[in-house]
Each structure stands twice: as structure tokens, then as C-alpha cells.
Amino acid sequence: MEIFIKASQFILSLSLLIVLHELGHFIPAKLFKTRVEKFYLFFDYKYSIFKKKIGDTVYGIGWIPLGGYVKISGMIDESMDTDQMKEEPKPWEFRSKPAWQRLIIMLGGVFVNFVLGIFIYICLMWAYGEKFLPNDSVKDGVWVQGELATEIGLQNGDKILTIDGEKIRKFNDITVGFINGNNFTIDRNGETIAKDLPVDFISKLIARKNNAEGPIVAPRYPFVIGKVQKDSLNGKSDLKAKDFITAINGNPIKYYDEAKGILDTYKGQDITVTVRREGELKEVPVSVSNNGYIGVQFTNIPYKDLERLGYYQLADIEYSFTEAVPAGMTKSWSTLTNYVKQLKKIFNPETGAYKGLGGFISIGSIFPSEWSAESFWTITAFLSIMLGFMNLLPIPALDGGHVVFTLWEIVTGKKPSDKFLEYAQIIGFFLLVGLLLFANGNDIFKLLK
Template identity: 75%
Template structure:
């Protein structure tokens, strides 16, 4: 059922983005009186699932869910219709239109992707606002929860100030900032320290596995969640929801402090001070040979920590006029982060190519339960991502056509149809290779 919910959201989001992207080509083509022969969601090699001709255009749904297309008369595109190109150019064909009109038609899909992404982010800001932990409010530093964080030189209590000189607004941005960055600055006991991130940081991050989580966490208190029957402290007097405030008389505030102190009392009986019902109880406990209490800590959400006064959380509501710049800012952050990650992918030494994913990876980012906020947030991200990807100067993508059209506008020389045909084939082969590699990565990770 979980897979079905994820897949349904993925298909819905993808279909919406494809239809609107192609509509971005379709509308200016019609405005410039260019004949559009087909408008398809997904590809229809050999046959279609659904099709209907309205006017001069056949609208349909193909059976290969790798995208979609509009077939514009007189244009070398995914259809590779060579026969049409052999005839004399007709007034309604794409190749007969002025270069500036062809440029607008080709940029229409990308324009829609970016506008859609910005619009969704604006509406999300207006509808839900922003709720997050500001990085500057983590005044007692981070809890190092991962060996990779130790490898890059982080310690419990470090305050991460900036990455590549840019201050972090949200605490949750740390992992992404490390992925995109090269150097970070920390405050350790009042001393400012700068450290370099290893070139293969992304590779090491990927090797941890998809469920490893963030490399650092906010520090949180040690609250008893559950005491199993096999625990040496089953009958000690400890209760669920007890908050540990002292270990053998030494005051503690955070889980990692308790954890560290217990290691010094392996196999011993000690006294814990716990906060319970507004008072403090003294509980004698036994520490295992591994330096543990033998209990499960409570699962605390960030909202719980906010209510308990450990962190001052941001909860920002926006009027519609305020949501507009907030939505633009979010769109810029999304695009900027994506471009930085793409640069890392094309640098083999980073190992970022191992994280390249296909349909399984994209589908997996959708939640296992329906959430309108999550769905539209992911759709906005995908819209901006697809917009940028289509701008890449690769033949067979919109960006490739744009480059050839700009060349014509600058030089006054139009590339020959044969050249465009060969370029389209080369670009298509490159895209198929990337598609196979990305989805191959997905399958490899699935079985490993």
C-alpha cells in the first residue's frame, strides 16, 4: 500500500509537470500560427493508450512514461519525422517562422516550469508559512550522531556557523550545505575554527545508506521512553517520561552528556536524579558493562523540544504579499542547491555520480501517506529541476534547440537540417545513456 501511495503521487506530479511543460510550447506555437500535430503525455511508440483528434492536433496518452511531447510541424524533434523535412517549407511550419518566434516557442516549456515552481512555493508560504529550527538558536551546539561527522572534524557541542562563508538559516540545511560546500566554519568553546570538507564527502555520505539520516542532530534531553523486561533497571524505580538531570550528582542537560558520563561507570551502581511531575526523584540504578542504562529513550519531535524550552522554533505566517518574496527566495534556494549538486555530479572525484537516481529515487521522496503540503513542495522542486535540466545545451532538450536558434540570430546563419538531425540523434543517445545510468543506480541500490 505504501508503494502504491508513493507511485500514485509520483505519477500525478509527473503528469501535471509534463502537461504544463508541453502546454508552454503549445500555446506560443498556436499564437504564432504554427501547426501542432500532436500533444502527448508520455511517448506513444507504435501505439497509444488514448488518443483523439481535435482540429489539426491529435491529443493522447502514450504507454512509455518517460516524458511527453508536442509534435510541431517543420521541426526536428523527438519524432524524427524526416519525410516532412524533405518538402518545401510551408508558412505554418516551425522552420518557416522568424528566429525570435522559434526561440519563444522553445523556451515556453522551461518558462512554465519555473513560473509553476515559483507559484507553488508562493502558495505554500501563504497557506502553511514556515516552521523550522533557526541554526542560530542552536546555542549549545550539535550532537554528532554519525561517524562521517567525526571524520570531517565535528564534535559534540560544536556550533556550525557557516559553509563556504554563507550563514545557515535553518538547522535542517546543514547536510545539504555540506553536500554543496567545500569548507565550513564552527564555533568550538568560543574559538572559531575553519575546516575543509573532503572532496569525496558526497561519496561517503551515499555509502552510509539511504536510511542513515542527517550527519548531525540538535542536542536533546535524555527522557526515558520504555524500560524493557530484560533491563537491569526494570525494578529500579525509573518510569517512562522521567527526565535525567543528574548522573551521580553531576548535572546534565543533554542525552549525549548522559551517554558520555555513563561510560565512566561501567558495571557500577550509581544514583540518577530525574525530573518527574515537577519534582526531582533520586533513583539508584545499575550500569551495564557496556556503560548503558538498558532503557529506550523517548522519541522526541522538534515541536516537543520547543514546548520544553530547549529550542526557540521559528513559526512564520505570511500574508499573500509577504508570501511572494518568500516564495521567490525559496525558489532561488532550490535552484541554487540543485545547480551546485549538478556540478558535483560532473566531477568524478566527488563520487556524487553514485547518488544519481531515476524514477525509483524520485518516487521514493514522496511520503508514504498523503500530505498536500509535501506533495506540492516536492512538485515545486521537480518543476524547477525539470526547468533547469531542459535548459542544458544538449541537443534533444529545449536548451539544445535554444542554442542553435541563438547561433542563427547572432551569426545570421541557420544550421542545416542534416546537422540538426544528427545533433538530435546524438543528444537522444546521450539522454538515453544518462537515463539508463540513473535507473541502473536505482536498481543497484535496491538490491544492495
């Protein structure tokens, strides 16, 4: 059921983006009296789930869910219909139109993607506002988790100030900042320290994710017992789930990460721990194992509960529509710039970021397992901006390739030959197929590991 919900959201989002992208080509083509032969959601190789001809255009749904297309007369595209190009140009054909009109037709899809992404983000800001943990609220620093955090020079209690010189506003932006960044600064006991991120940081982060480990840094949490292990030394003790441990043998603790160091000093000994239970403090005798454990499992508690207990102050910003416009545009810009930074890392083999390149399984998996309108539209806005930028890349089979050739024509006054465009389209097609195979192969490899 979970897979079905994720897949349904993915197909719905993808279909919406494809239809609107192709509509961005379709509308200016019609305005410039250019014939559009087909308007398809998904690809229809030898078979269509649905098709209907209205005027000169066949509207349909294909059976291969890898995208969609509009087939414009007199244009070398993914259909590779070269027979049409051997005939004399007709007035209604794409190749007969002025270069500036062809440029607008080609940029229409990308324009729609960017506008759609911005529009969705504006609506999200207006409808839901922003709720987050401000980085400034994490006054006692971070809780480092795992060897990677230690390797890049972090310690429990460090306050992460900036990444690549930019102040961190939201705590949850830290991991993305590390992915995109090259250096960062921390406050450690009042001293500001600069650190460089290793070139292969992303590669190590991917390996960590593949091992199902969590984020490298988290807010510091109080020591709340989630479960008492019945087969441990203290299985029959008076410790209970939901107890807050506030002191260990008289040593006060505020955060869970402080406990291990104290427990290590009492290995193999009988001690007492102070717990808060239903508003009252209680001393509980326990035994410490030779490994420094007391046989309980720690549990996280929601941010809202942490705020109620006075650990953090959450931000809850509401926007009027006029306020949501600049907020949504800012969000769109940060989404685009973060994506471009990540793409640069992918094309640098030293970073190992290419190992994390994913296909349809990876994209589908980012949708939640339960329906959430806010999550769905947030992901759709991100995918829309991503799709817009990807289509601007100067690869011949993409809109960006056609744009480059058209701009060349406008600047030089020389139009590339149909044969050149045909060969360029073939090369671009194989590049895209290779990229799809690699990305989806990565997905399959991860599933088989």
C-alpha cells in the same frame, strides 16, 4: 498501500508538470500559426491509451510514463520524423518561422516550469508560512552522529556558523549546505574555527545513507527514555518509558549526548540516576554494564515539545500575499542555486556524487507515505524548477540544445542544416537514454543491496 500512495503522488505531480511544460511550447506555436500535430502526456510508441483529434492536433495519453511531448510540424524532435523534412518547407511549419519565433516556442516549456515553481512557492508561503528551527536557537551546539561528522572535524557542542561564508539560517539546511559546500566555520567554546569539507564528502554521505544512518548532525536532545530493555541489567528497575534523566550519580546532564561519557566512568558499578517523572524528581538505583550502558533506549521528542520545555525557540512566520511574493521568489532562487551546485558535484567524479544519482524510484520515494497537500506541492515546486533547469542544458534532444542552435543562427545568420540537426538529435537522444539507464540502474542497485 504506502507504495501506492507515493506512486500516485509521483504520477500526479509528473503528469501536471509535463502537461504544463508542453503547453508552454503549444501556446506560442499556435500564436505564431505553427501547426502542432500531437500533444501527448507520456509516450505512445505504437499504442495510445487515449487519443482524440481536434483541428490539426491529436491530443492523447501514451502508455510509456517517461515524459510527454508536442510534435510540431517541420521540426526535428524526439519523433525523428525525417520524411517530413525532405519536402519543401510549408508556411505553417516550425522551420519556416523566423528564428526569434522559434526561440520563443522552444523556451516556452522552460518558462512555464520556472513560473509554475515560483507560483507554487508563493502560494505555499501564503498558505502555510514558514516553520523551522532557527540555527541561532541551537545555543548549546549540535549533536554529532557517526564517524563522518567526526571525520570532518565536528564535536558535540560545536555551533555551525557558516558554510562557504554564508550564515546558516535554518538548522535543517546544514546537511544540504554540507552537500553543496566546500568549507565551513564553527564556534567551539567561544573560538571560531574554519574547516574544509573533504572532496569525497558526498560519496561518504551516500554510503552512510545506504546504511540507513540518520543526519550527521542533529539538535541536542534531553535524555528521554523510549523503552527499558527487559533483558538488561535494569530490566526490573523502576526506570520507565518517558522518564527524563536529569542526573547520573549526582552529575547533572542537560542532553543525551552527555550521558555516555559519564556512564563510562561508572562501568560495572551500581549508581543512581535522577529522573523527572510527571513533574517530580525521583532517584532510581541502576547498574551500569561493563560497556557503559544502563539498558534503555533513547527517544527523540518533537521540536514543539522541546520548545515547550525551553530547549529551543522555533520560528513560525506567517506571510500576507504581498509578503509571500518575495519570500516565494527567494525560495525559488535558493532551490535553483542549490540544485545547480549539486549538479556540478555530480559532474565532478572526485566527489562521488554520481553514486547518489537516482531515477524514478528515487524521485517517487521523496513523496510522503501519507497525503499532505503542503508536502505534495513543495515537492512539485522543486521538481518544476528542476525540470526547467534540466531542459535548459545544451543537450540536442532537450529544449536547451534547440535553443543553442537557434541562438547560433541569430548571431551568425547561418542556420544549421537539417542533416546536422538530425544527427545532433540522435546523439542527444542516446545521451539522455544513457543518463536514464544509469540513474535508474542506481535505484535498482540500491534496492538489491
